[in-house]
Amino acid sequence: QSALTQPASVSGSPGQSITISCSGTDSDVGGYNYVSWYQQHPGKAPKLMISEVSNRPSGVSNRFSGSKSGNTASLTISGLQAEDEADYYCSSYSSSVTYAFGTGTKVTVL
Amino acid sequence: EVQLVESGGGLVQPGGSLRLSCAASGFTFSNHWMSWVRQAPGKGLEWVADIKQDGSMKNYMDSVKGRFTISRDNAKNSFYLQMDSLRAEDTAIYYCARNFLWGWLPWGQGTRVTVSS
Numbered sequence: 001q002s003a004l005t006q007p008a009s010v011s012g013s014p015g016q017s018i019t020i021s022c023s024g025t026d027s028d029v030g031g032y033n034y035v036s037w038y039q040q041h042p043g044k045a046p047k048l049m050i051s052e053v054s055n056r057p058s059g060v061s062n063r064f065s066g067s068k069s070g071n072t073a074s075l076t077i078s079g080l081q082a083e084d085e086a087d088y089y090c091s092s093y094s095s096s097v098t099y100a101f102g103t104g105t106k107v108t109v110l
Numbered sequence: 111e112v113q114l115v116e117s118g119g120g121l122v123q124p125g126g127s128l129r130l131s132c133a134a135s136g137f138t139f140s141n142h143w144m145s146w147v148r149q150a151p152g153k154g155l156e157w158v159a160d161i162k163q164d165g166s167m168k169n170y171m172d173s174v175k176g177r178f179t180i181s182r183d184n185a186k187n188s189f190y191l192q193m194d195s196l197r198a199e200d201t202a203i204y205y206c207a208r209n210f211l212w213g214w215l216p217w218g219q220g221t222r223v224t225v226s227s
Contacts, residue, residue, distance in 0.1 A: 003154070036213030038155070045219055046147075046155065051211040089155050093212050098169045099145075099157035 004029065004090055004102040011108040012080045020105045022073040022090030028100050030071035034093035037066055037075045041086045049088075050075060077107070085109045112136040112216055114206050119221030122196055126225070130191040132206030132218055140164075140184040143209035146191045147217075148202035156202075160209060161189060173199075196225045 005023040012018040022029065022037075029035055035053045038046035048057055050066035053073060063078045073092070077084055090102035118130040132144070145160040159170045159180040168180050177196075182189035193200065201224050207214035 032212075034212035036211075038213075040155075045205055045217040046214075047217070048210065048213050048215040051213040051215075055211065057210075057215060091155070091157075091213060097157075097171065098160070101155045101157065104154040 002028075002094070002097060002100055004092060004100050006088075006090060006102040006105045008103070009106045009108065011110055012077075013110045014080055014082065016080050017076060017078040018080060018107065020075045020077075020088055020090075020107070022075070022092075022102045024071050024073070024092055024094075024100070026071060027096050028092040028094035029068065029073050031095060032093045033068070035066065035068060035073040036091045037064075037073075038089045038091065039084075039086050040089065046089065080109055082109050112208070114208065114216060114218035116204065116206050116218040116221040119204065119223045121224045121226065123227050124197060124225055126196050127192070127194045128196065128223060130193065130204055130206075130221060130223070132189050132191075134187045134189075134208070137208070139187040144182065144189045145207050145209055145214055146180065147205045147207055147214065148200075148223075149205070149220075150199075150202040153202075158204070159191065193223070196223075198225050201225045 037050040040046040053068045054066040088105045094100045115133045146158040161180045179192040203220040205220045206218045
């Protein structure tokens, strides 16, 4: 299975904004508006934060936003808080493997 | 409350079999595609398989095709993952999840599968 590419780690101070990228191909990220993002705290199940590139499910803070340009999707966390420290994964529908996940990004709040 | 609860994980020898179950509650189960997603120790997420509302369509990741079988019982609000010919590389936490807008919401708490002699 082909994984989408994410930076291994991103860090920021409380109150700052950070952006996590998710790079794919024309067969996944670039070909469909079916990118989703997940937050996972240690020992916990993943939680959906963004669906269909930029839609926030009910209950997700508006500090989380998503976008896409070409073959790269992005998750931005604004007003960074201590509770945002977690691993983040992107996912996309893929014409070749049905669903692909990103390699994961560890967010550290300094 | 929308909830998914997995069961059936455990320790199995290479070449052995295991059947995972996922019980759903709080929503109309028969209206949704359902998925299994796994996470190897210290690794990232990996989609394994999904199944259509009526069970008529099933999709699998390449490395489990022919070894894993996804199924569902809408009368019991449950779906399953039959895992045969297990390999060490199948060791992971297996999550069940409801397909939602080309993603997954919610997820179960996960069940651990360890393949080792």
